[in-house]
Amino acid sequence: MTLAESKEGQTVVVRKVRGSGPSKRRLMDMGISRGTELKVERFAPLMDPVQIRLKGYSLALRRSECAFIETEHAGK
């Protein structure tokens, strides 16, 4: 599953960040790496971008970036 498929209010854990280059590095710089817990807070008015919470702060990402973040359900 990727983050792009998650629903509002869901909490997930990052398994892997796919892709390469600057876009991937940026996601990792923002603290998204293996094992990070993410909560999908809400979608923007046109269903994109997505607001997520991680490590106690709030981040907005587009779905196209979310598709690079492989996740699994929290607590597995």
Add this chain to the structure above:
Amino acid sequence: MLNIAVAGNPNCGKTCVFNNLTGARQHVGNYPGVTVELFEGFTVINGKRFHVTDLPGTYSLTAYSKDELVARNFLIDKKPDVIVNVVDASNLERNLYLTLQLIELKIPVVIALNMGDIAVKKGFVVNPSRLGAMLGVKVVETIARNNSGMEELKTACSEIISESLPPRTIHYSSEIEDCVSDLEKILSGKSFFPHVPDRWTALKMLEQDETVISCLKTSGSSEKLFPVLEKYIQKIHDLTGDDSETAIAEARCAAASGIFRDCVSISKIGKRLITEKIDSVVCNRYLGPLILVVIVYMLFTCVFKVADELQWIPLFNGEWVSPVGLFSTFFDFLSETASTYIKSDILKSMIKDGIIGGVGGVMGFVPLIFLMFVFISALEDSGYVARIAFILDRLLRAFGLQGKSVLSLIVSGGLGGGGCAVPGVMAARTLREEKDRLITILVTPMMNCGAKLPVYAMLIAAFFPDSRGQMMFLLWALSWAFSLMAALFLRKFIIAGEQTPFVMELPVYHMPAFKNLFIHAWSRTWLYIKKAGTIILGINLIFWSMMYFPHQDTVPDHAEEQLRHSFAGRTGSALEYVSKYIGFDWKINIALIGGFAAKELVIGTLGTVYSMGDDALENPEPLSAKLSASKDWSPLRAFALMVFVMLYAPCMPTVAAIRRETGAWKWAVFSVVYSTTFAFVIAFIIYNSARIFS
């Protein structure tokens, strides 16, 4: 002199700290990417002067966008003596990721553990001495917004210099460390990067940092180094299953989270923050856009009501006026006095028409500008601006822009009618892709900046006095609509290409502090006043002389004919060949030429034109009254003029900024040509369609 660099993540309070240390008044705002260039200042610690530099915020030392590159290059090339690493204590884990990279530089670091007040609300209690011991740095708790902890911060800086205490080396996993130490051995003594330790270079090589790699390649030592590097990159990949860059990033993440767990105790788990509650309303899918529009609408109606419409200030003679009315009454009085006491014709015209008629019109709107800035500063300081970017990203993407372009547009006046396109053009540095940046830069000048505001206010007062706020709201909506159209056009036909991903932190809401708001709004208003009293005054006098000469001593009631035959009058008349299609006469043309130097000059020069061409010397009245009484003018013409002023050529300082930021005259010239053409087409449509219908 010793150098202090203020570095840290975006929006952690660096500029606040910098302002406190140096007494500067650089722009502070509650969204990431406020500072995009270096600011310099001085501070005195124990009688010694230090040079302080405020850096743009950065999430990592592998720079992502242009503003981050500025920060990185400064740290690597300039090698400051101390880094003051401002750290957001309420967001410690992510902030430590950068701190780990800073201490890899082996420059003494003082951590300013900032935003303790918010950390407490989030339930984080940080142990500063433990944090300091783990990293080998000094840690000082600060609340930069209240100027607290600054003396301790200064002391720590001078102490760490005298002790010359380098930070500790944090070791990552053994797979990485083995490769790093081997690479270090090869690098040692070669000094490719004289200011940084070899360990840093080795790590950056493994991270495949573009700048470091290309530097090494050009230094001609690649034959020996790169095969070894390839081998290690492969080795890390085999051991961790990831590319080396990811492996190192994950190692730093893990180290940061280890330190975080060790130094922080967390209470109040699961309690919802006020910020989250506000977001659930403000960013709500249905309410969000509605709230945005209502806020802007309220902004305009309130500002115009209080500053221009309601007459709530008593005068000596028992009349009541609005604040803007008060200012213009004052300038009318000056103008009257000037015409009574000054006998020389040329001097009288210079003072009455050139100075008071021109600059008075610009100064008259100071109360409006001030109030606008108060509201805009409040919005910028609240944290709402980042939400606007979030709400609008998808919409803007359809037009070839993106959420972060909103920051540029807002800085140049996209939220109200106050701002400036020059910092707006620079703010586009936060966009990574060159094409996104270019399009944002080219549409940013179409926003309603603080200099266009008096033009609108004057014309609205003359022709739409009963719906001032509403008209401004309409102009606001049009400025967005037209810039989106322009962006779409540019993206389709001129600058097709890839878009930058949108990844943006949404900061915690802050209650704006009223004292700061007023200081902030005042310092911006003061800039406006200073500009009006210097540049606008100077250029307006040049225009006045072009309207005065060549001068024949004619009888007074030929003032208009006289003006028409001046240098400026003839130029304006020549332009009528084109401008007649959008209903502008030679007088407006003169004003529009003035507006190319600075947009305030549109009313400056128009004021001078109408003051000079006016035969009734006895009874001076405000420009807006003259225009609404003139038979040449109509609401339609006023509206077409407002839209034209909104869209046509950026002012000269903006053109210069576009040249600087794009590095090419090509784009600077293009911005003038395309926006003037665009303005002409739109004004043509407005003017002619309205005439056909009526």
